[in-house]
Structure formats: structure tokens, C-alpha cells
Amino acid sequence: MQSRLRLCAPHFVMLLVSIALYFAASQIDTSGTNGGRRIGPDFWPKAVIIFMGALALYEVTKRVIFGSDFRAKSLTEGLTAGPAGDPPTETDGEEATIEYPRLLAAGSLLILGYVGAVNWLGFFVTTALFLFAFTWVGGFRRHGWNALISSVGAFAMVVLFMRVAYISLPLGEGPFRSLSIALLNAIGVR
């Protein structure tokens, strides 16, 4: 039973999302529908949400109550089988895909950290720190190279986006803002 529940967890989440969205759709103002004679702005989203919820409910019911493994496959499934079975891949010979949850967590934190810090530290500093940390976390651990890639990479991106493409990127606050402005002045952006 536990494995059945685990299998249907994503669909159960989608079912809950559908229910919540349906309630949100019920709040849409439909006063312009000519007394209900015309379909309103809530019709299309409600139809989509109901269909999504029905599909999720079907999957949950099928898996939890009936324990069925019935699955309609798309027309392209099985198309990739080659003349000698499945295509050879880079991971041939390995038993199963190994997961690295710590690497994923560290990488995700760095990505979120970038989003959170860029407005404060500015694009150049955040990008340099991110490049150093992400490549190091990703297993590329040659400190000199990490430092070089992060500083040259961040500088190149500043030149490419702020000097060549004229994209306005965050300058940061306080001393970081001064640093960004000095850098921009140095590369000729006024």
C-alpha cells in the first residue's frame, strides 16, 4: 500500500493543486457576462482545471484503489529501440542511475542564493561568487582555475551584456554599487 501511495504522490499533489485552483477560479469576476447568457472569463480556466483534476483523480484512483499498472503510452514510446535493442548510451554497463541529493540540494541553494543576492551584491560580484561556488560544488576543484573562470567569466558577462547588448543588470547596494559603477566606467559604460 505504501508503494502505491508513493507511486501516486505526484498525481495526488496535482489533484490538490487542481482543487485549490478551482476555488481560485470561482473568485473570478463574471459580472460582464450579460446575466450569464455569454460564457464568462472563468469558463476556460475552469474547464482546464476540471480536466486536469479529473486526470489526476483517475491516476490516484487507478493506482491506490485498483492497484492497476495500466498506462496508455504515447505514440512515440518504443520508437527509439534500435536494431539491436535500446540505443547504446554513455552509461552502458552501469546498473542504475545513481542520484546525488546532496549535490542537488547544494546546487539548488546556490541558484536560490544567486536570485536572493543579486540585487544586493550586484551582477558582477554575485556572478563571480556563483561561478566559483557552482563549479566547485559540481566537482571541478582546481582552486586557481575556479578563481580564474569565475573572475574572467563574470567580467566577460558584464562586458557582453552591459557593454555590448546594453542590458540593464542589477548594480547592487552600498559598496557593491560603487564597485559595479567603477567597473562599468572602466569598460566605457556611462
Add this chain to the structure above:
Amino acid sequence: MMESFINLGGGLSAHLLPANMLAMFIGLVLGMLVAVLPGLTLVMGVVLALPFTYKMGVEPALILLTAMYVSGTYAGAITSILFRIPGEPMDVPLLWDGYAMTRRGEAAKALGWSLAGAFIGGLISAVLMVAMAKPVAHLALRFSSPEFFAIVFFGLASVVALSGGSVVNALISLCLGLFLATVGIDTIYGAERFAFGQPFLLDGVEFLLVMVGAYGIGEVLSRLNTGFKSEDSAAKGGQSRFKTALPSIREMWRIKWTFFRGTATGIVVGTVPGAGATVSAFVAYGMESQYGKNGKALGTGVPEGIVAAKSAATASVGGALVPLLAMGIPGSGATAIILAAFLLHGIQPGPQVFVNSPELVNIVFAAVFIALVGMCILGYFAIKPLCKVLDAPEAIISAFVVLFCFVGAFAARNNLSDLYVIAFFGAVGFLFEKFKFPIAPMVLGTILGPLAESNFMTTMVSFDNDWTVLFTRPISGAVMALALFGLIYPVLKALLAHMRRPPPAARAANPGLR
């Protein structure tokens, strides 16, 4: 029809402008790079390039993306044949025959066949694209909202039917995309929908953020979860193989029907929304093994296997551009992004674009021809530096992918909250990948959702809420029936197979039974 080819001259001459030439060159190089790098797919590469086309004029933007699309369908062949590393899923069939030839010491010949297949398939499909697009657009001019809704519905249904994996999961993904397209202010009534008091949601969820987040950040998260590969690349060693030996005319004539089958399959499959180069390559390979004179030998290292797959993959480009330009329905992932480029510049592809902006259509047509030639030149001479790219550690490539995603998202609206939105869709993309929900239906639902809704609403208003009109008008009825068949057929097929299965007790007694 002749008029279309004469107008093509205008499109070709527009490429003489320095900005357009530069866009073509950058597009060709970027397309080849993303196709070669196993960590980047062609669609992801085009998605990453899209935000930077904001600041460009519409002409160089379209040229850059079209050039990326064309060259990206070829370059993955190089690494498949030389190192057994398919840069793109469409290059997997090349492992079976291309890499087998490499192992026999015929790498240069295999690369030559691949280049010949890609060029001939691409060229024939480009000629047909020019010939077909205008008549199709003229036909589409006679359509009204029920027909347009039916065509959009067909496009969405095809993406679901061809997405790979479970049909139910693909439908849920599509519904999520259609829902996301409804966020913001409704265009007909001006009603606020799903903004939850957040000002940035009032403008709606930009499909660009969904695309870049789900494909770009999502892919990086997936790769983090499976661990980045070590720095030792398979590309090391074998440097002497970086040569291409083109086949002679006589050799090509000997397998002319293989060229024909591959190209025809690519064009036809390419026009089906959601199919694209990968499906074309696999279908053509399967057809060649079934109907080809040398079909039984496929997989042992014969040129027919390379030519069938490669000519179909490149031929799908022209096929996919026809429904995009003539009806505004993308035939593949990459054309969905070219559609986005049009939309970002305020132009809605479809029959009207042939009337209002014919010069843009001719520029896209011309870009395909020029990109094919550029692809061959780069593909012939730049193999060595392209393969060198494989030496770059995945951690570095992924770090830059994340940064490009963020800068791209920021460039679109200069809004910091978009970075959170993109990170959110990155997580959604990762979870979709992990739980085997295809991403393409969600992305296409976000792009085509507004078109589907507006045509549906217009139909309901025009025909007094009579939805049966979608089935009673001849063209919309036929297209709707075809779309529903595409959705129902896999379910019926699976149901029949499920019912024919032996009972569980028999399966337990004899594990060989399924």
C-alpha cells in the same frame, strides 16, 4: 508558386546587411555548439538565445534563431559518429551505423554520408517549404475561429500523443500550461484571473519564463541530481579522425531511394505539430530498415542508416516551418521558440503575416537556405574545434547555463521577481523530469493557450454558445476528429493490450508472459 521563389531573392539579399550576416554566423556557430554539447539540447540552446533577441531587430533575431535551428540539427551527428556521444536525441540512430563505421576505421566516410544526407534532405525540404507555405496560408485565410481553434487543438493533441511516456501525464502537463496562460488580465472581459494580489502576476506568466525555467534550470537540476560527469571526456584520443570524406555522386545515386524516403518522411513528420527532428529521424530509420533494399543490414554500419536518419532530421526543419508560418502552429520545439521570437516582436505568425509582413517570411525562407550552406561549410571544416568543446567540464557549462537563463529572464522585463518565477519553473521542470511528466506539452500549452482560448471564446460568442459547430463545419470537424483520434488511439491500443494480457496467476507462474 514562381512568385514565391522570386520573392525569395529579396530575403536572400537582406542577408547581405552586416547585422544579418553576423546574426547568421552567430546562429550557425551557437547551433553547432549546443548540438555538440551533451548537456545542452537544441531546444534549450534556442530558448537560451531567445531573450537576447529582444534587443535586436526582428530580422536578425529570426535569422539567428533559424540558423541555430538548421545547424543544430546537424552538428550532433559529429559526436555521435566519432565518440558515440549523441549531442541530441535525434542523433541516436547515428550510433547504430555511424559509430559502427567509425569502429571499422571509416569515420571520415560516415561523416561524409551524414553531411550529404543533412544537406540534400534540408535542401529539398526548403524548396518544398517555399512552394507550399503560401498556398497553405491562402487556404488558412479562409478559416474562421472554429477552424483556428480546431487547428490549435490538433497541435496541442499532437504534442500530447507524441510526447513520449504516459498520455495522462502529458495531458496533465498540457493542462498546467493552458492554466498558466490564463493568469493575468483576461483580454475579452478585462477580469483579473489568478493574480493572488501579486502585481507581477497581473501581467500574466510570460511563456519565456516557463520555457527558460523548465528547460534551462530544470535540466541543470536534473544533471545535478544524476551527478556531473567527470572531466575525462570521451573526445580525448582519436584526434586523427577529424576528417570528412564526402561520397561521390555515383555512390549517392546508388542509394537515391534512401535519400528520397528519409527526406519525404522528414517533411511529412516535420509538419505534424510536436513531432520534430527526433521523431522524424527515428521514423525514417524504422522505414529504411523495413522497406530499404539494404534494410536488414541496418545497425551494422551501412550508409543507408546514416542517410535515412540525417536527411529526415534536417528535412523536418522545412516541414515544421510551414505550419508555423502559414498557420501560427509550431511543428517542433525549436519552431515554438521561433514563434515566441515573432510574438516578442509583436508579430503573430499565420496567414496574415504573408499579407502584412511578407518580407519577414522571405527572410526566414532565405535563412534556411543560407544556413544549410553555412552548416555544410562549418560541418566540414570545424569538426576539430567543435569536438574540443566536449572537453569542457559539465559543472562549468551548467554554471553558465544558469547565468544565461537568469540574464535572459531579466533582460525581458527588467523585473527581479521574474528570477524567482524562473527558479520556480526550474523546480517544476526538474520534478516533471523526475516523475516522467513531459515538459513540451506544458510549454506549448503556455504559448498556444491564449490563441486556443480566444478562438474558443470567439466561436462561442459568434455561434450562440453552440460548441457542436466545432464538429459540424467540414474543416474544423475533420481536424477535431483527427486530433481526438490521436488522443484516443493510444488509450484504446493500451486498453486492448491490457485486456489481452494473461491473468496475474498465469504471469506469476510463467514470468516470460507479459
